[in-house]
Amino acid sequence: MRYAVLVTGPAGAGKSTFCASFMTHLLASKRTGHLVNLDPAAAPDSFEYAPSIDIKDLISVEDAMSELGYGPNGGLVYCFEYLLQNMDWLEEEVGEFEDDYLIIDCPGQIELYTHHPFLPTLVRNLQRLGMRTSAVYLLESQFMEDKYKFFSGVLSAMSAMVNLEIPWVNVMSKMDLVLPNTEDPAAGGRNGLRTRRNIARYLDPDPLLLAAPHGSGDEVNSVNPRFHALNQALVQLIEDHPLVTFLPLDLTNPNSIENVLSHIDYSMQYGEDEEPKEPRDLDDGDFAEME
Numbered sequence: 115m116r117y118a119v120l121v122t123g124p125a126g127a128g129k130s131t132f133c134a135s136f137m138t139h140l141l142a143s144k145r146t147g148h149l150v151n152l153d154p155a156a157a158p159d160s161f162e163y164a165p166s167i168d169i170k171d172l173i174s175v176e177d178a179m180s181e182l183g184y185g186p187n188g189g190l191v192y193c194f195e196y197l198l199q200n201m202d203w204l205e206e207e208v209g210e211f212e213d214d215y216l217i218i219d220c221p222g223q224i225e226l227y228t229h230h231p232f233l234p235t236l237v238r239n240l241q242r243l244g245m246r247t248s249a250v251y252l253l254e255s256q257f258m259e260d261k262y263k264f265f266s267g268v269l270s271a272m273s274a275m276v277n278l279e280i281p282w283v284n285v286m287s288k289m290d291l292v293l294p295n296t297e298d299p300a301a302g303g304r305n306g307l308r309t310r311r312n313i314a315r316y317l318d319p320d321p322l323l324l325a326a327p328h329g330s331g332d333e334v335n336s337v338n339p340r341f342h343a344l345n346q347a348l349v350q351l352i353e354d355h356p357l358v359t360f361l362p363l364d365l366t367n368p369n370s371i372e373n374v375l376s377h378i379d380y381s382m383q384y385g386e387d388e389e390p391k392e393p394r395d396l397d398d399g400d401f402a403e404m405e
């Protein structure tokens with residue numbers, strides 16, 4: 115069995131950093147993983163681990179821009195169309211990997227997850243190649259600074275989940291930037307982020323954060339009252355379809371990484387199909403090792 119994890123989320127959410135930690139963790143647990151770069155615009159020096167498979171070996175945004183005259187966004191769309199027309203290339207590239215995790219670092223253009231058919235088609239192709247596929251969606255903790263931005267992140271995650279229809283893990287990244295309870299953001303704490311006391315309402319999004327009554331003293335004061343009906347409709351949607359909850363990820367804490375990775379394993383039922391290995395006869399080398 116082979117496993118592929120799409121690492122998705124908005125630009126700058128920490129996808130490449132998470133992929134590198136994922137790789138480090140797999141290696142430390144004596145498991146094998148391979149990084150796949152699916153961003154045709156990625157800078158060559160942006161990877162801590164060299165990708166085993168790199169879309170840029172097939173096509174890059176620079177190629178699409180210089181040879182076909184596309185802009186950066188049109189170039190990205192062209193690259194994905196080109197990839198889907200050349201699935202035999204990907205098939206050949208993943209051909210050798212067995213019992214491994216492919217960690218697929220995706221681009222940060224959110225429309226790829228919510229609008230375009232590319233990733234669902236890619237997932238179907240990976241499944242055809244015998245891969246169990248899941249996705250991780252990262253949203254950075256700074257989104258909690260502004261509840262409207264946060265709920266737009268929740269809706270994007272929801273839309274991506276519905277678009278891809280595969281096992282899914284939402285992650286609140288960069289939790290090291292969130293203040294401990296004792297620090298007062300008003301006193302100039304790091305980035306003025308929310309304290310951990312309030313985090314639960316964001317990890318399991320409480321739609322009532324959006325519905326705070328006008329004049330309640332929260333940021334709602336700055337919002338035009340005409341949007342209140344829209345907010346109420348969103349609250350209803352999130353309440354009726356509670357699909358999105360976040361796992362906190364603090365890369366400075368190994369237990370936090372372990373927790374996220376165990377959810378990914380669980381979402382894909384990692385190792386469930388493994389056959390017990392045939393015992394083999396001991397040879398001289400084994401006895402030498404024991405001594």
Ligand SMILES: Nc1nc2c(ncn2[C@@H]2O[C@H](COP(=O)(O)OP(=O)(O)OP(=O)(O)O)[C@@H](O)[C@H]2O)c(=O)[nH]1
Binds near residue numbers: 220288365
């Ligand atoms: N404090 C903190 N910074 C982080 C963390 N993860 C990523 N960063 C920083 O956030 C910035 C973006 O990180 P990337 O991993 O490149 O994010 P990305 O989602 O791959 O970015 P794009 O590919 O451009 O969409 C970098 O400056 C990272 O150093 C984290 O857990 N904590």
